[in-house]
Amino acid sequence: MSDLRQEFISFSVKAEVLRFGEFTTKAGRQSPYFFNAGLFHDGATLGQLAQFYAQTLLDSGVEYDMLFGPAYKGITLASATAVALAAKGRNTSFAYNRKEAKDHGEGGTIVGAKLAGKVVIIDDVISAGTSVRESVDMIRAAGAEPAAVLIALDRMERSGKDGALSELSAVQQVSKEFGIPVISIANLDDLFTYLSNAGGAELGAHKEAVAAYRTRYGV
Numbered sequence: 001m002s003d004l005r006q007e008f009i010s011f012s013v014k015a016e017v018l019r020f021g022e023f024t025t026k027a028g029r030q031s032p033y034f035f036n037a038g039l040f041h042d043g044a045t046l047g048q049l050a051q052f053y054a055q056t057l058l059d060s061g062v063e064y065d066m067l068f069g070p071a072y073k074g075i076t077l078a079s080a081t082a083v084a085l086a087a088k089g090r091n092t093s094f095a096y097n098r099k100e101a102k103d104h105g106e107g108g109t110i111v112g113a114k115l116a117g118k119v120v121i122i123d124d125v126i127s128a129g130t131s132v133r134e135s136v137d138m139i140r141a142a143g144a145e146p147a148a149v150l151i152a153l154d155r156m157e158r159s160g161k162d163g164a165l166s167e168l169s170a171v172q173q174v175s176k177e178f179g180i181p182v183i184s185i186a187n188l189d190d191l192f193t194y195l196s197n198a199g200g201a202e203l204g205a206h207k208e209a210v211a212a213y214r215t216r217y218g219v
Contacts, residue, residue: 004059005186008052008152009194013203015045018153018191020206026127027159029217032209033191035153037073037124046080053077053150054084056185057120062148065117067094068139070131078122081150097138115142121149126182128159129174136178146180153191154184157217169219188214 012018016039023034040049057064069078075096082094095112121135126149136146151171158165159173166173171182192214195207 004052004055005190006194008186009191011048011052012153013194015040017045020203020209032206032213035125035155037077037152046076047084049152050077050080050084052185053081053122053152054088054090056183057081057085057150058088058090060148060150060181060183062120062181062183063118064092064120064147066113066115066119067092068115068119068121068135069094069096070121070123070135071097071099074121074123074131074135077124077152081122097135110138110142115139115144117144118147119144120147122151123149124152125155126151126170126174129170129177132174132178146178148180149174149182151182151184152186154182154187156188156214156219158219165217172219188218 009018012035017037018033018035020033023031025031025034037049040046067078067082069075078094078096082092085092093113095110095115098109098111100109115138119139121132121139123131126132132149139146154169154171156169156171158168159170160166168176171184174180175182188210192207192210195203195210198204
């Protein structure tokens with residue numbers, strides 16, 4: 001596991017954005033961990049999160065012209081990442097969408113830079129892929145090209161009901177459907193490695209639960 005990925009998992013745990021216990025996911029599953037990027041809600045943690053996004057994007061080698069943040073969480077993530085990229089010498093424009101079209105002022109549903117060229121979509125996680133599909137539609141409708149999706153954590157789990165699980169994870173399905181890479185700062189394998197190496201009985205105790213969950217739902 002790269003230092004950046006390990007640092008991100010450690011940072012998320014310390015910020016209590018990545019938590020362990022018993023949680024019910026949107027799909028109704030009982031998960032031994034939960035990641036909520038909405039809890040990066042102060043200047044220091046958001047700034048550090050943006051550094052992880054920016055460095056991951058730069059390290060990926062993906063060619064891009066601008067960033068797009070789908071409402072709502074993606075708005076903050078894309079704008080913060082643009083600031084972090086500028087600090088690293090890569091000044092990049094960004095845009096985001098409104099949930100409802102505005103009929104006065106600049107109007108429309110897109111705010112910020114005009115969608116053009118190769119666009120990286122930035123969000124926290126991919127669950128059902130709905131947000132990505134809507135973003136791709138908006139980007140293509142503007143004559144631009146979706147270049148990649150950049151997320152914080154890839155849960156690496158299959159969707160569907162028990163006994164009828166999909167072959168691909170939501171992330172794999174999005175990548176296959178749109179023919180673009182999905183880049184994550186870290187994934188479930190990184191999380192499991194972190195727990196395996198973590199000192200102290202408290203975190204180590206969650207290792208078996210995460211391993212069992214990965215065996216049941218993982219790809």
